[in-house]
Amino acid sequence: MSAEATTSGEPARSYWHITWRRFRRHRLGMVGLCVVAALFLVSFLSPMLANEQPILCRFDGSFYYPAVIDLIHQVPGSKLIIKKKRPYRLATFDFKREFDPDRGDWALWTPMRYGPREIAAEPLAGPSRRHWLGTDQSGRDVLSRMVHGTVVSMKVGFLSMGIAVILGLVLGCIAGYAGGIADLVISRFIEVVMCFPPFFLILAVLAWFPPSIENVMIVIGLTRWVGIARFARGEILRIRETDYALAARSLGVRPAQLVLRHLLPNALAPVLVSVTFGIAVSILIEAGLSWLGFGVQPPDPSWGTILRSGYENLFTAGHMIPPACVAIFLAVLSFNLVGDTLRDVIDPRLQAERA
């Protein structure tokens, strides 16, 4: 039998291909997806968007491209291979002060010429032509800090949910497939974790570890796997009883392979929906923790810490609050939109109802 033979006469398409075609028809979902992509781009390109060092420059007779190296440094481990050239590597080197056009120096600047940790102007200045969103209590450019804060939000959102997904899928699959004692223990454990309000748990754990973005990620991931585990368990329980699972079993497929190759892929789409919502929640928790002082530590930028400096200088410099609020709102909204659309799109029952 040829592989192309299908009943409808259309070429066979994969499940994800069909899902994507359906997804594209939802306008709001596509808008959300575009915003998510834009946030990604901003966070990846942040060293090329806002940096106190130029993209390309001629300094004292030789060429340098420090911002490009900052961009490469975003890849973990690349710092060991590629290093900035001499003067730019030094913490004390201030390119803007050393810059001397008479010597023949020139520079191709990033769109925003201020780094997130650079003290660029007097503190708490309102928006101006040089600093579009003003400066914070140390005189750092707020726009540049907003751009670099995106990196933190995206990293925390994706990595913490990555941890949650791995934990949740593994435990959920074991509970759902093995049943018996394993199911009992895991289910009870899930119930215990669910009884803690997540924010209490996160605070309690973070109080003991040095606050840092890595710890925040790990702790959020460790508290948010329960929903996914419960979900995966339910899906595996359901799919285990289907005919194709029975067919695979009777062909002699080993349990591990059955779960990984036959059951899990069919449970994956609904999990993806809860992951999308989970990313929004993680971004929210991170900003909240940073606001409380348990997350990203100064002088590093994050939307939460910018909001906090706004709160601490409410009466003198409210200009920091709206941008951070808009950024958090946009991120949460767009992930929610994508999640909602995905949920509509992957459920074939809903599709049949609409048609």
Added chain:
Amino acid sequence: MLSYILRRLSTGLVTLFGISVISFFIIQLVPGDPAQLQTSQIADAAVSERVYQQLRELYGLDKPIPVQYANWVGKLVQGDLGSSFHDGRRVSAKIGEALWPTLSVALLSFMLTLIISTPVGIYSALRQGGGFDRSVSTGLYMLYSVPNYVAGMLLILYLGVKWDLLPFRGMRSDGFDDMTMLGQMWDLAQHYVLITFCFTFGNLAYYSRFIRQNLLEVVRQDYVRTARAKGLGERSVVLKHAFTNSLIPLISLIGLTFPFVLSGSVILEYMFNWPGLGRLYFESVLQRDYPTIMALNFITALLVLGITFIADLTYGLVDPRISYEK
């Protein structure tokens, strides 16, 4: 029924035990204890060390952790939550003080949510796909995506600071005691406005959508058609026959969301300087006040378990089809 209740209670006890063990070990196993925190300011090393040892003994931190845990449980059974490591006050008194501010806001916001979202949900369901339905659901959806502390910051900035309309720090203004009875009530009410709004607006979308969805499902049922067929007015069909039956899932939703109001309040209570449970928890964590943290963890867990349990029972009372016997 009785056997169901007993089974639930026994599994509940196991869960509570698990929770208390986990929270006890999380807060005790990690370096840095309250005695250390309190003596870190003492300059003289010898004095510091002596006070440190005395404090550890006083707090019972010198004993092995299982013994500490047993002591804690022993006291708990007698209804004693211990004394705070921070100011020496009874934990129960501290929690008692913080309970009302949190609970009053939660109840208020809850009532507001139901009062607003029920008619909105019903109306959207009846005019499904109409202009009202679409515009309200889009609007509420946007609101739902505004995190409550983000809204809190914006409200404080504009309503509180720039336009100076409403107070946003604490529950009372200065000079509260000198006000007349009416003035005090007015002052309190003003302080409640912003924080209650922040707790409420996000739920509106969720609840009204939930009510709309359930009503839509119920309206398709045969008994609703029967009610219509026997000539009942639309009003009576919707409110009496359809809506009351669509309330069943709402009960479990309430049971699921209500306890989390307590924890969601950490940031908001801190932001509004509100003397509630969330802020108490946050401060206790900063002060490494083990007894207060333990008590709050335990009480919240108890609330979560208790309310889900009650919700499940009510479920059966409202819907006789649900059987508890397995």
